[in-house]
Each structure stands twice: as structure tokens, then as C-alpha cells.
Amino acid sequence: MSQQTLPTLKGIREAESLIRESVHLTPVHTSRQLDLLSGSRLFFKCENLQRAGAFKFRGASHAIRRLAAVRDFSMVVTHSSGNHAGALALAAGIAGKKCHVVMPDNSPEVKIAAVRAYGARITFCKPTLQAREETTQKILHLEKAEFIHPYDHPYIIAGQGTAMLELFDQMPAPDCIVAPVGGGGLLSGTAIAAKSLSGKLKVYGAEPLGADDAYRSFHSGKIIPSLKPETIADGLLTSLSDLTFKAISTYVDDILTVSETAIIEAMMLIWSRMKIIAEPSACVPLAAVLEHPELFSNRTTGLIISGGNVDLKDFCQFLNKLQLTGK
Amino acid sequence: MSQQTLPTLKGIREAESLIRESVHLTPVHTSRQLDLLSGSRLFFKCENLQRAGAFKFRGASHAIRRLAAVRDFSMVVTHSSGNHAGALALAAGIAGKKCHVVMPDNSPEVKIAAVRAYGARITFCKPTLQAREETTQKILHLEKAEFIHPYDHPYIIAGQGTAMLELFDQMPAPDCIVAPVGGGGLLSGTAIAAKSLSGKLKVYGAEPLGADDAYRSFHSGKIIPSLKPETIADGLLTSLSDLTFKAISTYVDDILTVSETAIIEAMMLIWSRMKIIAEPSACVPLAAVLEHPELFSNRTTGLIISGGNVDLKDFCQFLNKLQLTGK
Known part of the structure; x- marks a missing residue:
């Protein structure tokens, strides 16, 4: 794979027209209860309902x-x-x-x-x-x-950005967008699309504290990979590449880190209130919204639920252990 | 509450226009994987996404x-x-x-x-x-x-029947409809609506073997209440009333019973393949389809996912116990 320049909005639009017939146009869900809890208007782009269970x-x-x-x-x-x-x-x-x-x-x-x-x-x-x-x-x-690399390629980034194009048409004008960040493909595509569609909105990456290479890279201005990332959000263990670092430095307003407890609480809220299965990585954006009310209260926010692939047996064992240890 | 005659399609249509603004028009989900597994075309009416989490x-x-x-x-x-x-x-x-x-x-x-x-x-x-x-x-x-009785009243039955009216507009012409049966309010409203809309389709009630009063009542021609019902499907423990027995005797083609194992397997399939949370009672229709392939294969079937209210802690403890005992 060769050409390593970032895709533009035009490239993401072309991607959308190329893949439209094979991808699901995933729904956007809302929850009165989560709006009340967050003091914000939240619109969840359900990529857990995408084919193969993820964006x-x-x-x-x-x-x-x-x-x-x-x-x-x-x-x-x-x-x-x-x-x-x-x-x-x-x-x-x-x-x-x-x-x-x-x-x-x-x-x-x-x-x-x-x-x-x-x-x-x-x-x-x-x-x-x-x-x-x-x-x-x-x-x-x-x-x-x-x-085919999982995130370090313009074609991949452009493809992931198509979820944002759809979301923009499915919700009222957003003030903020939050996407999880692991290797950065989804956040890159999302930020390029979102900022190109509206210069005024804020784009945040949401990242587990235990795998905060994007946070540290963003704030130091150079790539600092995670050496021993540790988080329940198993989709976010990877570190940024040159290409995704460039996109995120250019188009993202900030990276918000969240604790493991916040991720688990967000996951329980999404499962029990919204009645959908989101994998831990997909719950990191809601955790970020709940941990940073100053950024989101009274705003209209789009969040990307990135996937829904959970091993239910593992999850239950994990939850039981958590209760046993009184966390 | 007085007038105990069954509602008609007209009554269900009136109910729909009365409640349209306060209820969610819930989505209908499909799953290629569950279609393959069942050899049938399945359309799931997601009342787990209804307000308060149930029909x-x-x-x-x-x-x-x-x-x-x-x-x-x-x-x-x-x-x-x-x-x-x-x-x-x-x-x-x-x-x-x-x-x-x-x-x-x-x-x-x-x-x-x-x-x-x-x-x-x-x-x-x-x-x-x-x-x-x-x-x-x-x-x-x-x-x-x-x-306000949970099921033994024409207004309740008419209200529950509105999910079927929506489903009929949201899927291709169904050959079969399957709804869970506990007290029978949902199945009564569903069957009245479905049979009035199309005389040709088959309507089945799906019921746990451990609470099979509807099955026994349907086949004996008189109400036989469950004395000690026992099932994980906690929404289906109740027995038919005179009114729901009348509706079910008149409009339903058969009651299909399913084992506890089949309910749990159906629940795991819905959670892991469809990425939605359905409570055990809501998974009984899929269990019935999978246990009775002769009725559903190569047919187009609508199933009502009746609710999504699950205590996740209880569920996980239950699942862990199940694995420990090797079931």
C-alpha cells in the first residue's frame, strides 16, 4: 500500500458511494434517560449494528x-x-x-x-x-x-469516515462529536468528515487511561506509543500510526481519557437503558461525556458506538468478579 | 373495568391513532445469520426498544x-x-x-x-x-x-395489538407471526390484528414448557391455569384470563412450547448476533422457530421481541452457574 496522504471530504464521499450497497446504513438511537443523566442531547450512531458487528x-x-x-x-x-x-x-x-x-x-x-x-x-x-x-x-x-492494514491507510480512514457522513444527516446539527481512539482510523475519518462539514463543531477522541497513547501523543506533538496498554476496551489497545497521528493533530480538538470504572459504568448504562449490546471500546465515548460534563452539558452531541462484539461468557465472568471484589 | 368483549381490528386501529404520539414506532431488525440458521426469513419487531423497555x-x-x-x-x-x-x-x-x-x-x-x-x-x-x-x-x-389489569381488558389487548399493525407495514407479507404468551394480552391483540389483516397467515403463541397453561388450555378447550409455573422467562408466568383465552381460541393457530435450554440458546443468539438486549420472555418466539423448523422453513415470519428489561447482574450469575454445572 502506497499513497499516504490523508483523505479529504471528497474522498470520504467517494468511499460512501462505493460501499453504500454493501454496508448497513446503521440507525441512530437516543435515550431520554441518558439525556437526563448527562444533561446533554445525545445521538448514538449504532455501528454495533453494522455488518460483522463493527464500523x-x-x-x-x-x-x-x-x-x-x-x-x-x-x-x-x-x-x-x-x-x-x-x-x-x-x-x-x-x-x-x-x-x-x-x-x-x-x-x-x-x-x-x-x-x-x-x-x-x-x-x-x-x-x-x-x-x-x-x-x-x-x-x-x-x-x-x-x-490490508487495520487503520494505517487512506482508504481505510476514508471508509471509516463514512459513518460520520451518515450521522450528520441523521441528527440535528451537532455541537460535538465523540469517537473512540485506538489505532486512530475511525477517529481520523470521523474528524476529517466532521470538520469539513462544519468548522464550528468540536471533535473529541475518547480513550482509556490505561492505553492513553493518543492523549500523550496529541499533547506532546509527537507519537508516543503505548508500551503496556491495559484496558477492558480491547479494541483500543493499538497505538497511532504516522498517518492517523497527522489526522488527529490536524482535525481533533482534544483527547479525553476515562477510567476503567467509567467505561464499565457506561457499558452498563448502554446495555440496560438503551437495550443494545456495545463492546467496551464502544462505550468509551459515553464514559467521556459523563466524565466531562463541562464540555457537553446543554450541547447536542453525536457519539459513535463503534462495535458490539462481546464474548458474553467472558463478560459475565468479569462482571461477577467485579461484584465479588465489591467494586 | 367493565365491557369484556374482544376488540376488533377497528378498535386496534383506534388505539394506534390514540397512542401514536406517546409510543415509539419501534424498528424491525433482521439478521442474515439467524436467517441462515433457521432456514427462514425472520423479521424481529423490537419492542425491547419501546418506552419503558416493553410492549x-x-x-x-x-x-x-x-x-x-x-x-x-x-x-x-x-x-x-x-x-x-x-x-x-x-x-x-x-x-x-x-x-x-x-x-x-x-x-x-x-x-x-x-x-x-x-x-x-x-x-x-x-x-x-x-x-x-x-x-x-x-x-x-x-x-x-x-x-388497570395487565392483560384482562379489551383496552389493554387493543393497545398491545398496535405493535402488529406497525409490523405489518414494516415487513414483506408475512406467512407466520409468533408472539410470546403469558397472560395472553400481547398474543390476543397480535392475533386479532394479524388475522384481520390477512386470513392466510398463521399465528403462533410461543410458551415455555414450564408454564404451559396456554398450550394445555388451547388443546383442551378450557382454561387450565398454571399451578406452579417455573421458567427463566419471568414475564410469562401468568395464566390466561377468560378474555384472552377467548381471543386465543378464536384467532391463534397453535401454541408452541419450548424448553428452558432452547430459551437460553435463543437469548444468546439474539444478544450475540443481533446485538440487542432481549429479556428471556422475548426470546421464546425465536426458540419456537428454531425448535419447529417444519413450520417455518422457507417462510417469512414476524416475531415480537416483547421486552428488554433484564437485571444484568442476575443474568450473569445465572449464566455462570449454567457453565459451572456444564449445561
Whole structure:
């Protein structure tokens, strides 16, 4: 993958028209109770109801479409333990391509099952970035395949930005937008789209304190990767790339960090009040709104519920442990 | 409450126009994965996303509106440990009426909290039908109040039937409709609406084996109440009334019973594949479809997800116990 310039609003609009027929136009939900609790008007873009259960399907579909238009390949390859793997597997199947995913051998069962169910081949490796990259390189040498990075590419960023385009048409004029930030693909696409549509609104990234590389990078002006990230928000363990750092430095107003307790409380609120399943990473934006009332009260805010892939057994064991220890 | 004749399609249509502004027009969700699994085309009417988290808000809103048009009262009273209590409390508040609920002293904390949050007064009683009725009578003697039964009234049945009217407009022509059956208010309203809209479609009630009074009543031609119902589907513990038995005998094609295991499996499928929270009672229709493929395969079926009020802590403890015992 080559051209590493940031997509523009035009690029995101083109992405939208390219993927419109394969992605779900996901609904926007509201909750009177959460509005009361936050003192704000909240509009939740439900990417947990996206195909393969996360916004990742947008970027994956777009990247395959764009690459297929200029190159001949029969297979896509990636390394991922999470939602990008499932999304790419599904998008590849739809595009008539094979998919090969390198997964760390400690990946959650439920994610492995999803990738298999979408028909992809899996090669397991040790759970280190080095092992993932080396294994991926070996596969790329053997097969006529395209590598699709989970976030470090303009096509991916443009694809992820399409959720924001939809959201803008689905809610009253927003004062603020909040998206979670892990590797930064979603936040980059969201911020480029949002700021291009309205210069006045504020765009915030929401990040767990235990994986706050975006916060530290944003405030120091240079990339500071997370060395030992630790958070229940398993989709936000990755660190920014050069490209997403550039987008976030340019288009995002601030990164808001939240505690693990706040993430869990936000998740319980979304599940019990809104009756939808959001994965921990997807609840970080609501946690940020509740922990920073000074930024959001009496404002109209759009939040991206980024995904809904949760292992219910793991979640229940976790919740039970939490109650046992009295947290 | 007096006139005990069944509502007609006209009555359900009137109910719809009366309550349209206060109820949510709930969405209809689909799932490719559940279609594949069932070999059927399934359309889920998401009453878990209804206000107060269940279809009960429809009947409660309708009954209050209709009674307020002909009588002067300042308060509504009911006895309920479940969704009807919360729905009536919310509907009463919206109509500017007070609400007093008699609840068994073993009611789940989460339901008590919901009734309180909607501003209703609660009187606790022993967890027997006799205690509930006696306590309710005492309150009705003291206050200028209207008793609103959870299902045994034409206004309630007509209100619950409005979900079916919406569903009919939201999906392709259905071959089958499946609704859960407890006291029978939802199934009665659904069946009257569905059969009046299309004589050709089949209407099924879905019921836990552990609370199969509707099945036994339907097949014996007389009401046989459940004596000791036992099921995880806590919304379906009640037995049919004369009125709902009449509706179900006349308009329903069959009652399909399902095991507890099938209910839990259906719930896990809905949560993990559809990313929505459905309470156990609301998952009984999917369980029925999966247990009776001969009735549904290659058909277009509408299912009513009746509610989403689950105590997440209880649910997790339950699931953990299940895994420990290897079920």
C-alpha cells in the first residue's frame, strides 16, 4: 500500500458511494434517560449494528474495492485479533476474494469463530507485534495477495469516515462529536468528515487511561506509543500510526481519557437503558461525556458506538468478579 | 373495568391513532445469520426498544387514554412484579395521573427501581395472588383510582395489538407471526390484528414448557391455569384470563412450547448476533422457530421481541452457574 496522504471530504464521499450497497446504513438511537443523566442531547450512531458487528466493515470494504480497481489479486491478508479480521473476512467474501488472517494464539474464541464463519483462513502466531508482522510477511511472499492494514491507510480512514457522513444527516446539527481512539482510523475519518462539514463543531477522541497513547501523543506533538496498554476496551489497545497521528493533530480538538470504572459504568448504562449490546471500546465515548460534563452539558452531541462484539461468557465472568471484589 | 368483549381490528386501529404520539414506532431488525440458521426469513419487531423497555407501554397508555375520556380519576392502580408496573407508571406520569403499584416483596430490584424512577408509589405485599388482590382492593377503597389489569381488558389487548399493525407495514407479507404468551394480552391483540389483516397467515403463541397453561388450555378447550409455573422467562408466568383465552381460541393457530435450554440458546443468539438486549420472555418466539423448523422453513415470519428489561447482574450469575454445572 502506497499513497499516504490523508483523505479529504471528497474522498470520504467517494468511499460512501462505493460501499453504500454493501454496508448497513446503521440507525441512530437516543435515550431520554441518558439525556437526563448527562444533561446533554445525545445521538448514538449504532455501528454495533453494522455488518460483522463493527464500523471496521466500512474501511475493509472500501479498501478492497479501491485496490481491486487498480490491481489484480485473489487474496487479502491482515493481522488482527479483533474486529478488523472479521470485517475483512466478510468484505473479502463479498468481493469474491480469499482472505487470510494472522491471529495471535491468545485471541478470544468468539473472534476466531467469527473469522472462520466468514470463510477466512487463519494462521496463528505468538501474541507479539513482531510475530504478527513476520508471519504476515511470509504469507505475502507465498501468495498473490494484498495486505490490508487495520487503520494505517487512506482508504481505510476514508471508509471509516463514512459513518460520520451518515450521522450528520441523521441528527440535528451537532455541537460535538465523540469517537473512540485506538489505532486512530475511525477517529481520523470521523474528524476529517466532521470538520469539513462544519468548522464550528468540536471533535473529541475518547480513550482509556490505561492505553492513553493518543492523549500523550496529541499533547506532546509527537507519537508516543503505548508500551503496556491495559484496558477492558480491547479494541483500543493499538497505538497511532504516522498517518492517523497527522489526522488527529490536524482535525481533533482534544483527547479525553476515562477510567476503567467509567467505561464499565457506561457499558452498563448502554446495555440496560438503551437495550443494545456495545463492546467496551464502544462505550468509551459515553464514559467521556459523563466524565466531562463541562464540555457537553446543554450541547447536542453525536457519539459513535463503534462495535458490539462481546464474548458474553467472558463478560459475565468479569462482571461477577467485579461484584465479588465489591467494586 | 367493565365491557369484556374482544376488540376488533377497528378498535386496534383506534388505539394506534390514540397512542401514536406517546409510543415509539419501534424498528424491525433482521439478521442474515439467524436467517441462515433457521432456514427462514425472520423479521424481529423490537419492542425491547419501546418506552419503558416493553410492549406493555402500548396497552397501559391506551387504557389510561380511554378511561380518562369517560371518567374522572386522579390515580391508576395495578399489581405487577414486572413490565406492566413500569409501563403503567410511565404512562400515568405522561397523562398527568398518579400511579400506585402493588408489588410482591420478592420483586427484582431492577423492576422496583424502574417503577420508582417513573414516579409511582409502591406498596409491597406477600408474593401470592391473594395478597396482591387484597392489597390492591384496599388501595382502591381508599383512593379515587382506576384499576388497570395487565392483560384482562379489551383496552389493554387493543393497545398491545398496535405493535402488529406497525409490523405489518414494516415487513414483506408475512406467512407466520409468533408472539410470546403469558397472560395472553400481547398474543390476543397480535392475533386479532394479524388475522384481520390477512386470513392466510398463521399465528403462533410461543410458551415455555414450564408454564404451559396456554398450550394445555388451547388443546383442551378450557382454561387450565398454571399451578406452579417455573421458567427463566419471568414475564410469562401468568395464566390466561377468560378474555384472552377467548381471543386465543378464536384467532391463534397453535401454541408452541419450548424448553428452558432452547430459551437460553435463543437469548444468546439474539444478544450475540443481533446485538440487542432481549429479556428471556422475548426470546421464546425465536426458540419456537428454531425448535419447529417444519413450520417455518422457507417462510417469512414476524416475531415480537416483547421486552428488554433484564437485571444484568442476575443474568450473569445465572449464566455462570449454567457453565459451572456444564449445561
